[in-house]
Amino acid sequence: MAPSLFSQLSTLGACLALLYGLLLLWRRNLGSYVDAFQGQSVVLAVLFGVVGYFGHDPELYFVATVFVALKVFLMPYYLRRMQDRFAVERERDPYLNVPASLILAGLLVILAYAVMRPVVTISSLPTRSGLPLALALVFIGLLVILTRKKAFTQVVGFLILENGITLLALLGTYGIPLIVELGVFLDALMGFLVMQIFIYQLHGTFESIDVDQLNQLRH
Amino acid sequence: MSFLFLILPPITAALLAGLVRPYRSWVGRVNSLLSLIPIGASLVFIGGALTGGPAPTFGPDELLRADSLSALLMICVSAVAALGLFLGPTLGGEDPYRAAQLRRYQIFVNLFIAAMLLAVSANNVGVMWVSIEATTIFSALIIPLILTKTSVEASWKYILIGSTGIALAFAGTVLAYFDFVNLVGPVENALNWPVLMNSAPALHPEIIRVAFVFLLIGYGTKAGLAPMHTWLPDAHAEAPAPLSALMSGVLLAVAIYAMLRWKAVVDLLLGPAFTNQLLIMLGLLSMVIAAFSMVIQRNYKRMLAYSSIEHTGLICLGLGLGPMGIFAALYLLICHSTAKSMLFLLAGNIFHRYHSTQLSDISGLLKTMPVTGRLFAAGMLALIGLPPFGMFVAELALFRAGFSRQYIWLMVAVLVLLTVAFVSLVRHLNKILYGPIPKGISVGEPFGWRNALLFINLGILTMLGLTLPAPLLTLLNQVVGIVAK
Numbered sequence: 001m002a003p004s005l006f007s008q009l010s011t012l013g014a015c016l017a018l019l020y021g022l023l024l025l026w027r028r029n030l031g032s033y034v035d036a037f038q039g040q041s042v043v044l045a046v047l048f049g050v051v052g053y054f055g056h057d058p059e060l061y062f063v064a065t066v067f068v069a070l071k072v073f074l075m076p077y078y079l080r081r082m083q084d085r086f087a088v089e090r091e092r093d094p095y096l097n098v099p100a101s102l103i104l105a106g107l108l109v110i111l112a113y114a115v116m117r118p119v120v121t122i123s124s125l126p127t128r129s130g131l132p133l134a135l136a137l138v139f140i141g142l143l144v145i146l147t148r149k150k151a152f153t154q155v156v157g158f159l160i161l162e163n164g165i166t167l168l169a170l171l172g173t174y175g176i177p178l179i180v181e182l183g184v185f186l187d188a189l190m191g192f193l194v195m196q197i198f199i200y201q202l203h204g205t206f207e208s209i210d211v212d213q214l215n216q217l218r219h
Numbered sequence: 220m221s222f223l224f225l226i227l228p229p230i231t232a233a234l235l236a237g238l239v240r241p242y243r244s245w246v247g248r249v250n251s252l253l254s255l256i257p258i259g260a261s262l263v264f265i266g267g268a269l270t271g272g273p274a275p276t277f278g279p280d281e282l283l284r285a286d287s288l289s290a291l292l293m294i295c296v297s298a299v300a301a302l303g304l305f306l307g308p309t310l311g312g313e314d315p316y317r318a319a320q321l322r323r324y325q326i327f328v329n330l331f332i333a334a335m336l337l338a339v340s341a342n343n344v345g346v347m348w349v350s351i352e353a354t355t356i357f358s359a360l361i362i363p364l365i366l367t368k369t370s371v372e373a374s375w376k377y378i379l380i381g382s383t384g385i386a387l388a389f390a391g392t393v394l395a396y397f398d399f400v401n402l403v404g405p406v407e408n409a410l411n412w413p414v415l416m417n418s419a420p421a422l423h424p425e426i427i428r429v430a431f432v433f434l435l436i437g438y439g440t441k442a443g444l445a446p447m448h449t450w451l452p453d454a455h456a457e458a459p460a461p462l463s464a465l466m467s468g469v470l471l472a473v474a475i476y477a478m479l480r481w482k483a484v485v486d487l488l489l490g491p492a493f494t495n496q497l498l499i500m501l502g503l504l505s506m507v508i509a510a511f512s513m514v515i516q517r518n519y520k521r522m523l524a525y526s527s528i529e530h531t532g533l534i535c536l537g538l539g540l541g542p543m544g545i546f547a548a549l550y551l552l553i554c555h556s557t558a559k560s561m562l563f564l565l566a567g568n569i570f571h572r573y574h575s576t577q578l579s580d581i582s583g584l585l586k587t588m589p590v591t592g593r594l595f596a597a598g599m600l601a602l603i604g605l606p607p608f609g610m611f612v613a614e615l616a617l618f619r620a621g622f623s624r625q626y627i628w629l630m631v632a633v634l635v636l637l638t639v640a641f642v643s644l645v646r647h648l649n650k651i652l653y654g655p656i657p658k659g660i661s662v663g664e665p666f667g668w669r670n671a672l673l674f675i676n677l678g679i680l681t682m683l684g685l686t687l688p689a690p691l692l693t694l695l696n697q698v699v700g701i702v703a704k
Contacts, residue, residue, distance in 0.1 A: 118425030172397040180345030187352045214372040217453045
C-alpha cells in the first residue's frame, strides 16, 4: 500500500526541518542562522496544522498559533536585533570545521535511526517515519552548541534542539498534554530572554561574543 | 489547601519585591517571614504521610500530589529556603549590593524557591520538568548580581549547559509518553506519576530504556553528575552565598528526586538492574572527578562545590544499591542539604571579612571569626563523614548496603575516594583555621542571631548522627516502599 498523504506530508516536513538545521553547520553569517531558524519554525507550524487536520485534534491549531507567535515572530525579531548589534561577528573558525561537521552530522543522522528503530517498529502511526529525523535534529542542535564559538550561534543551536524535541512530540504523540505544552512554551520564552540578556552582558564585559575567551574559571 | 500555603508564599514574596519600587528593606523582612509558611505546610504533609492513607492531591487532573517522598523533599527545600532568606543579602545591612540588585535578587530567588517547591509537589512528570527547567532560568538570573568577567562566564555556562541538559530530559519524557499513548491512546493525565506506575509493566522495554538514558543525562546534568557537571563549580562559586546554599543544598536534591521518580517507573518494567548499573557507573565517575579536583583546589567555594558533586555521586550510587541503599542515600541527601547550606552561608561570612575566595588568602579564621570558624570546622567535619554527625551514619548504612550485595570492590573504591576527599578537605581546613592573621583583617566577631540560626543546622546534623528519630525512620521506610516495589 502506498503511504498516505498524511504520512508523506509529515515525512516531508521532518526532512525540511532537518535541512534547515543542517544550514547552521555550513553557513558562517549570523544572519543566515536566524533565517534558518525562522524557516524551520514555519515548517513546524505547518506540520502542527497538518497533524491537527489529519489527526482530528483541533487543540493543535491553538498550540500552532502560540508556536507561530513565539518562534516565527518574537524570537527571530529579538535575534535579528541582536545580530544587528554584532553585525561584524562571523563564525570564522569553529572548533570543528565545516566539512568535518557535515560528516559528523551524517553520522548523527544514522545514529538517530539506530536509536529510534525500536520506536519506529512498534509504532503504527502514519507519522512514524519522521521520528528518527526529529531525533537527528536534536543531535544536530547539540552538535552546534558543542562545536561553535559564538554565543549567538549556540543560542540558535539550542532553539533548533528545542524545535527537534517539539517535532518529536508532535509526530510521536500528536502533541503533549496542553498544560505541559503551555509550560514548555513559557520556559522556552523565559529561557530565550535570559540567554539574550546574558549575550549582551558577555559583550559588555568581554567586548565580544566568543565563548573561547571564557576561561577565567578553571579546575 | 496546604498546597496553596506551600507554593503561594514565595510567589507572593516575588510579587511584593516586584511591585515595591524602589526596593525597601522591609520587603526583605516580610519575605523572610513569608518563607516560614511553606515549612508549616511541609510539616502538615509529613504529618499526613505518617498517618498513612492516600496521598493528598490538588487541582484539575490531580495536578499536585504529596506522598512521603514529596513531603521529604518539601521540608528540605522549604527549610533551606527560609534559612537562605533570613541570612540573605537583604537583612545584613552592610552588603555590597545596590537597591536595584537587592530587588532583582528578592524577585528571582523567591521564584526559584517556588519552582523548586512546585517541582517536588507536581504529580504530572511533565509539569515537574517544566518547574525544574524554570529553576535554571530563575537561578541563572541572579548569579551575575554583580557583573564581573567570572560571574558572567559562570552564568553563561550554567544556563547553556543546564538548559541543554534539561531539554534532553524532556526528550526522554516525550519518548515515555509516546510509549504510553501507543498503549492506551492519548489521555490527559497520562503523565501523572501514579498512572505511569500503573501502566509501567505493559510498556515496551526497548523504548523505555532509551527514554531513561535521556532522562538520566538530562536530570543528571542538573544534579551535577559527571561528566555533565562542568557548570556546577563555576555557578556555585560565583553565585551570592545564599543562592549557592540553595543551589547546592536543595536544587541538586530536587534533580535527584526527579531521577528517583523515573527510576521507580522504569524499574517496574525492566527490573532494577538496568537503572542501578547506570546510577552506580555515573555516581562512581562523579566521585572520582570530584575527589581529585578537591585535592588541587585553590578556591574554598569551589572546594565546597566539588564536595557537592562528590555527594551527588555518592547519593546516586546509593540509589543503585537496592532498598537499603536507597534508604542510606536519602539519609545522606538530608544530611547534605543541612551541612552544605550551612557551609555555603558561612563561606559568605568568610568572604565578607577576607574579600577573597582564594584558600591562600584565608588563615587564622579561628582567631578572626571565632563563631564562624568553629561552625565552619564542625560543618566540614560533618561533611567528611566523622561521627557524631549524620553523614557518618548514612555512609555506614550505604557501605552495609553495598557489602550485603557483594559489591566488595566497588565499596573499596568508594572508601578510597572518600579517604582522598577526607585528606584534602582536612588539609584545606587546617590552612583556613590556623596560621597567622593576614594584614588588614579585623579580629573579633559578635555573636548575633545570624550565627545563632546556623546552630540549628549543626543541631540537626548532630541529632541525625546520634539517633534516628522515629518519624523520620517511618517516613524514609515509606519512601523506600514507594520507589522500590
